Amino acid sequence: MAGYVSDAVIRRLPGYYRHLQELEREGAQQISSQELGARMNLTASQIRQDINCFGGFGRQGYGYSVPELRENIGRILGIDRIHSMLIVGAGNIGRAIANSNSFEASGFQTTAIFDVDPQKIGTRIGDLTVMDMADIHDYIADNKVDICVLAVPANIAQAVAQELSSYGIEAFWNFAPVDLKLPEGCVLMNVHLEEGLQVLSYRMLNKRPR
Amino acid sequence: MAGYVSDAVIRRLPGYYRHLQELEREGAQQISSQELGARMNLTASQIRQDINCFGGFGRQGYGYSVPELRENIGRILGIDRIHSMLIVGAGNIGRAIANSNSFEASGFQTTAIFDVDPQKIGTRIGDLTVMDMADIHDYIADNKVDICVLAVPANIAQAVAQELSSYGIEAFWNFAPVDLKLPEGCVLMNVHLEEGLQVLSYRMLNKRPR
DNA sequence: TAGATTGTTAATCGATTAACAATC
DNA sequence: TAGATTGTTAATCGATTAACAATC
Numbered sequence: 001m002a003g004y005v006s007d008a009v010i011r012r013l014p015g016y017y018r019h020l021q022e023l024e025r026e027g028a029q030q031i032s033s034q035e036l037g038a039r040m041n042l043t044a045s046q047i048r049q050d051i052n053c054f055g056g057f058g059r060q061g062y063g064y065s066v067p068e069l070r071e072n073i074g075r076i077l078g079i080d081r082i083h084s085m086l087i088v089g090a091g092n093i094g095r096a097i098a099n100s101n102s103f104e105a106s107g108f109q110t111t112a113i114f115d116v117d118p119q120k121i122g123t124r125i126g127d128l129t130v131m132d133m134a135d136i137h138d139y140i141a142d143n144k145v146d147i148c149v150l151a152v153p154a155n156i157a158q159a160v161a162q163e164l165s166s167y168g169i170e171a172f173w174n175f176a177p178v179d180l181k182l183p184e185g186c187v188l189m190n191v192h193l194e195e196g197l198q199v200l201s202y203r204m205l206n207k208r209p210r
Numbered sequence: 211m212a213g214y215v216s217d218a219v220i221r222r223l224p225g226y227y228r229h230l231q232e233l234e235r236e237g238a239q240q241i242s243s244q245e246l247g248a249r250m251n252l253t254a255s256q257i258r259q260d261i262n263c264f265g266g267f268g269r270q271g272y273g274y275s276v277p278e279l280r281e282n283i284g285r286i287l288g289i290d291r292i293h294s295m296l297i298v299g300a301g302n303i304g305r306a307i308a309n310s311n312s313f314e315a316s317g318f319q320t321t322a323i324f325d326v327d328p329q330k331i332g333t334r335i336g337d338l339t340v341m342d343m344a345d346i347h348d349y350i351a352d353n354k355v356d357i358c359v360l361a362v363p364a365n366i367a368q369a370v371a372q373e374l375s376s377y378g379i380e381a382f383w384n385f386a387p388v389d390l391k392l393p394e395g396c397v398l399m400n401v402h403l404e405e406g407l408q409v410l411s412y413r414m415l416n417k418r419p420r
Numbered sequence: 421t422a423g424a425t426t427g428t429t430a431a432t433c434g435a436t437t438a439a440c441a442a443t444c
Numbered sequence: 445t446a447g448a449t450t451g452t453t454a455a456t457c458g459a460t461t462a463a464c465a466a467t468c
Contacts, residue, residue, distance in 0.1 A: 187410060
């Protein structure tokens with residue numbers, strides 16, 4: 001079934017997943033595109049179109065099975081498995097992610113954290129010890145690493161990404177405010193926090209008077 | 211000039227701003243839509259369309275003045291002023307933002323941080339002291355607060371947002387994985403970190419083989 | 421069966437790209 | 445002036461919405 005699916009659709013999948021999870025917790029067995037749309041502020045039509053990019057998960061006259069649809073979307077997203085993450089940079093963001101257990105809870109496990117700062121190397125963050133960036137090549141050679149989290153200063157992010165991809169890393173979760181150039185075959189998700197704040201600032205300035 | 215401008219355009223503005231800042235640092239005086247496009251992976255046409263939503267900042271035959279365009283976009287975004295931020299929740303994310311100086315550097319100053327946990331209240335984070343959530347109403351009454359950062363658990367985020375908006379807060383930077391319902395006149399920027407990670411997972415699974 | 425709701429095609433809407441006249 | 449590049453209109457492309465036949 002699923003050929004090419006547009007990015008717009010993919011970016012909505014986690015929202016579906018989250019709402020279906022909530023519904024499941026509430027004990028809902030079944031939901032129609034109508035109801036789900038009302039809940040998520042989407043049209044029923046869009047929901048049916050989105051879901052049908054991946055096949056017919058619904059039943060006419062009934063709607064969708066909540067647990068079944070949740071599971072299917074989870075599988076489509078690839079979050080039905082464990083991903084191991086290595087964090088580069090033990091600054092504010094790196095520490096926050098390492099300490100958080102919400103990613104862990106959804107299968108994204110932080111397995112190591114690296115830094116160049118001798119002051120930080122050897123210190124504990126949760127149940128990890130900050131490792132020396134000089135040892136990262138060996139670490140990657142010896143351990144399964146699915147995703148590298150780039151939590152380093154902007155001016156070195158490109159160089160770090162390049163180094164890591166030369167060690168075979170192919171997925172990056174980038175928090176540095178730069179547009180990385182990565183080799184063919186790599187995948188990237190940017191989290192440009194400052195940019196979100198700037199868009200928020202625009203909205204504050206341009207909201208229509210109530 | 212600027213009537214309604216689509217969200218797609220607004221979300222590109224911070225990228226323009228960042229690249230123009232870099233160009234300014236590199237000493238560039240002038241840039242054409244062609245060159246900027248090559249740098250940002252956008253078409254020259256799109257850049258000209260975007261910029262012209264806000265008026266003619268360029269000169270035919272020359273291009274755009276780098277400092278002038280940067281300044282104009284900054285003004286459009288409303289980042290030519292100081293915004294004061296209050297953080298609710300002194301967990302991993304709250305602390306990371308409070309400690310970070312990168313937001314500070316671009317005019318988003320954290321002026322207070324609140325929590326309900328007696329263990330956290332009174333502790334220091336950077337040069338702030340964690341305050342008691344019970345005192346937040348008084349604090350907001352006495353101090354200018356432009357933006358509230360919601361760094362609280364998902365299950366209480368809606369209630370906290372509601373409380374804060376009843377105190378007059380109108381802008382929220384939300385890190386909780388929920389879709390907040392806010393009163394008319396409020397503006398919101400979500401940072402759903404887990405969702406980004408899930409999209410990354412999808413991309414890992416579906417990248418075409420090289 | 422009748423009612424409900426999907427899957428899917430067609431229509432609409434909006435965003436991006438192309439083209440080119442205006443002009444620095 | 446000639447060359448370059450914008451501002452802006454028109455064409456294209458893609459995404460969302462509407463409609464409805466299929467079917468549970």
